[in-house]
Amino acid sequence: MEGVDHLASERSRAQFDVEEMKVVWAGSRHALEVSDRISRLVASDPAFRKDNRTSLSRKELFKNTLRKTAHAWKRITELRLSEEEASRLRFYVDEPAFTDLHWGMFIPAIKGQGTEEQLQKWLPLAYKMQIIGCYAQTELGHGSNVQGLETTATFDPQTDEFIIHSPTLTSSKWWPGGLGKVSTHAVIYARLIIDGKDYGVNGFIVQLRSMDDHLPLPGITVGDIGMKFGSGAYNTMDNGVLRFDHVRIPRDQMLMRVSQVTREGKFVQSNVPRQLVYGTMVYVRQTIVADASCALSRAVCIATRYSAVRRQFGSQNGGVETQVIDYKTQQSRLFPLLASAYAFRFVGEWLKWLYTDVTQRLQANDFSTLPEAHACTAGLKSLTTSATADGIEECRKLCGGHGYLCSSGLPELFAVYVPACTYEGDNIVLLLQVARFLMKTVSQLGSGKKPVGTTAYMGRVDQLMQCHCAVQRAEDWLKPSVILEAFEARSARMSVACAQNLTNFANPEEGFLELSADLTEAAVAHCQLIVVSKFIEKLKQDIPGKGVKEQLEILCNIYALFLLHKHLGDFLKTGCISPKQASLANDQLRSLYSQARPNAIALVDAFDYTDHFLGSVLGRYDGNVYPKLYEEAWKDPLNDSVVPDGYQEYIRPMLKQQLRNARL
Numbered sequence: 001m002e003g004v005d006h007l008a009s010e011r012s013r014a015q016f017d018v019e020e021m022k023v024v025w026a027g028s029r030h031a032l033e034v035s036d037r038i039s040r041l042v043a044s045d046p047a048f049r050k051d052n053r054t055s056l057s058r059k060e061l062f063k064n065t066l067r068k069t070a071h072a073w074k075r076i077t078e079l080r081l082s083e084e085e086a087s088r089l090r091f092y093v094d095e096p097a098f099t100d101l102h103w104g105m106f107i108p109a110i111k112g113q114g115t116e117e118q119l120q121k122w123l124p125l126a127y128k129m130q131i132i133g134c135y136a137q138t139e140l141g142h143g144s145n146v147q148g149l150e151t152t153a154t155f156d157p158q159t160d161e162f163i164i165h166s167p168t169l170t171s172s173k174w175w176p177g178g179l180g181k182v183s184t185h186a187v188i189y190a191r192l193i194i195d196g197k198d199y200g201v202n203g204f205i206v207q208l209r210s211m212d213d214h215l216p217l218p219g220i221t222v223g224d225i226g227m228k229f230g231s232g233a234y235n236t237m238d239n240g241v242l243r244f245d246h247v248r249i250p251r252d253q254m255l256m257r258v259s260q261v262t263r264e265g266k267f268v269q270s271n272v273p274r275q276l277v278y279g280t281m282v283y284v285r286q287t288i289v290a291d292a293s294c295a296l297s298r299a300v301c302i303a304t305r306y307s308a309v310r311r312q313f314g315s316q317n318g319g320v321e322t323q324v325i326d327y328k329t330q331q332s333r334l335f336p337l338l339a340s341a342y343a344f345r346f347v348g349e350w351l352k353w354l355y356t357d358v359t360q361r362l363q364a365n366d367f368s369t370l371p372e373a374h375a376c377t378a379g380l381k382s383l384t385t386s387a388t389a390d391g392i393e394e395c396r397k398l399c400g401g402h403g404y405l406c407s408s409g410l411p412e413l414f415a416v417y418v419p420a421c422t423y424e425g426d427n428i429v430l431l432l433q434v435a436r437f438l439m440k441t442v443s444q445l446g447s448g449k450k451p452v453g454t455t456a457y458m459g460r461v462d463q464l465m466q467c468h469c470a471v472q473r474a475e476d477w478l479k480p481s482v483i484l485e486a487f488e489a490r491s492a493r494m495s496v497a498c499a500q501n502l503t504n505f506a507n508p509e510e511g512f513l514e515l516s517a518d519l520t521e522a523a524v525a526h527c528q529l530i531v532v533s534k535f536i537e538k539l540k541q542d543i544p545g546k547g548v549k550e551q552l553e554i555l556c557n558i559y560a561l562f563l564l565h566k567h568l569g570d571f572l573k574t575g576c577i578s579p580k581q582a583s584l585a586n587d588q589l590r591s592l593y594s595q596a597r598p599n600a601i602a603l604v605d606a607f608d609y610t611d612h613f614l615g616s617v618l619g620r621y622d623g624n625v626y627p628k629l630y631e632e633a634w635k636d637p638l639n640d641s642v643v644p645d646g647y648q649e650y651i652r653p654m655l656k657q658q659l660r661n662a663r664l
């Protein structure tokens, strides 16, 4: 039935003001207005159609993306969209493209690592898209180990140039998005060599293709690395391969904010830390955390709406069957993901603040918070992307068989999302960075250096090593102080245990390798504490709107107690809680699921996603699933003809053969 809201009765059960929750989700009333307006602009423009993506060939898919990005750029310039509006437009167009790397990495790399003159020269060209750039760091042989990159940039004092060269096959740049077919320029990372001496990895701006005919410049071999996981999905992106054969670039194309090479070939290290060469990754990791909440909320929105529409079993005397969302098992799988989407939203907001703060400090030559910014961005990127990738897959299963259809939107969402666990740093490699930071923090506790920021709780390590959880009744688990103490104690005890075990090794690096699995678990505990504590902090703010804060409190408690349940081994092993308290937490969790149930549909409506953006028959706003699912099936190219292509060649002869055999 077209025009009927099949989820109306669900919506009428909501106990809070959905419009106000939309403001909380968007971040502000202004952000909601912009987001809402731009999402409708994209949804109503046929040029941004995306329902045919999975049936296009790679070439069609790629050309389609080029068309869409050109159209998006035209609309951005015609409508004079602000940076905020343009970035919302990119979000709602919902198709990975070379422009992500141009705006998301090429420009930030120049901004973060270039000198004032370099910014003035390159940024105007990049902002007007008169050049298109990518970020070429990873090589065939090395991705995680940035210090292991092999591409060289050798200074030639005769000509005042660098010679960029790929000395081995494994030094070929491999993976950069936008490189394969589009970028005219790249920020490439190469070992700086002066007078035979290696000064480590630095960034350089290199032109790759002619501005006249787009052909690669002399000495450059460049192409696409081939199809990736999933149909449609990330194959809209031209991830590329690049080799240099003694390509010359002027000296002033080395990004020289962090270190400089003078006309005489002298290497000068400025007073900023060398780690700033890694600064673009810190920036992008922060954006990836914010993006995790978007991807997860999208999957959760689809699974929640469908779970309210779908009915199985439980019919009494011919009455209606049970909505699958009413099964406790469905709730215990779905509601923690709903809560995680909100939790990641708020920790993403906080991380953005942290990043802005560290950037301002860096400009004032205050580098003190850089290690914490690195640990937080690395750890939260790892935690949120792993949970989101797993969460999207869980949402697919929550939708039963129909979740496996491309028209559910979930397979493509998963395929596009899952590389986030690898790009911008493999999630395990990043957790090991957090672990290093934690071990350093623990080792300095005795020296009188007071830990600050997200490790401030370590300053109370003596108390946290001994404290006893005060929970006696299930309701005690609703107290933020109780939850915080349990998470702080678990994290502190896991870090201290690792630090103590490390002392058993004569060589600390050897010990670190041997204990690395335990260390990543300690890092996860610390990162989960950050997410829980930032959710609790959010709830201390003034949050207007009938019932909004109460719903968020329910979600915050679900998030924390679900984690406690999932990682019970940690909490019990470290003696932070008793088995009895664990069982009370579980009782409380069940009660929280019942409280979330009547509000579930409204809580996903608060994401304010259009049907175009969701791209899912199962997640439609009106819940009119079955007729649309049926209609969608008939659109498949296989149904263009009643008798399939190939019948005469393959099916008919086989059937005839069977017939002949039967007659014999």
Ligand SMILES: CCCCCCCC/C=C\CCCCCCCCC/C=C/C(=O)SCCNC(=O)CCNC(=O)[C@H](O)C(C)(C)COP(=O)(O)OP(=O)(O)OC[C@H]1O[C@@H](n2cnc3c(N)ncnc32)[C@H](O)[C@@H]1OP(=O)(O)O
Residues within 6 Å of the ligand: 069, 072, 073, 076, 086, 087, 090, 099, 100, 101, 103, 104, 105, 135, 137, 138, 143, 144, 145, 146, 147, 177, 275, 276, 278, 279, 281, 282, 284, 287, 370, 371, 374, 422, 423, 424, 425, 426, 429, 433, 436
């Ligand atoms: C049409 C128009 C539309 C317009 C609008 C469009 C809008 C679009 C806008 C935005 C979209 C944004 C989205 C972006 C797209 C995302 C797509 C993804 C593309 C993917 C890109 C990539 O993957 S790029 C490559 C990423 N590579 C990595 O992440 C490599 C991982 N490895 C590392 O980071 C390091 O090598 C590692 C940290 C693992 C180890 O480094 P190493 O040198 O060995 O260092 P180590 O000895 O361990 O440490 C030394 C010291 O340094 C500290 N440290 C390490 N890293 C950092 C850092 N980043 N910052 C600060 N400090 C760091 C480390 O802790 C050590 O400290 P100490 O212990 O010595 O104190």
Ligand SMILES: Cc1cc2nc3c(=O)[nH]c(=O)nc-3n(C[C@H](O)[C@H](O)[C@H](O)COP(=O)(O)OP(=O)(O)OC[C@H]3O[C@@H](n4cnc5c(N)ncnc54)[C@H](O)[C@@H]3O)c2cc1C
Residues within 6 Å of the ligand: 101, 135, 136, 137, 138, 141, 142, 143, 144, 145, 174, 175, 176, 177, 234, 239, 419, 422, 423, 424, 425, 426, 427, 428, 429, 432, 516
């Ligand atoms: C879709 C996509 C887009 C990308 N876009 C870009 C781009 O635009 N620009 C760019 O430069 N790069 C890009 N990359 C590359 C990406 O950054 C790297 O693939 C990533 O950093 C992981 O590095 P790797 O491939 O070397 O993995 P590896 O390090 O080889 O990982 C393999 C395995 O080894 C493990 N491992 C590695 N080191 C350690 C260790 N020290 N301790 C324990 N375990 C370890 C990992 O956990 C993993 O399980 C992209 C990658 C993908 C998939």
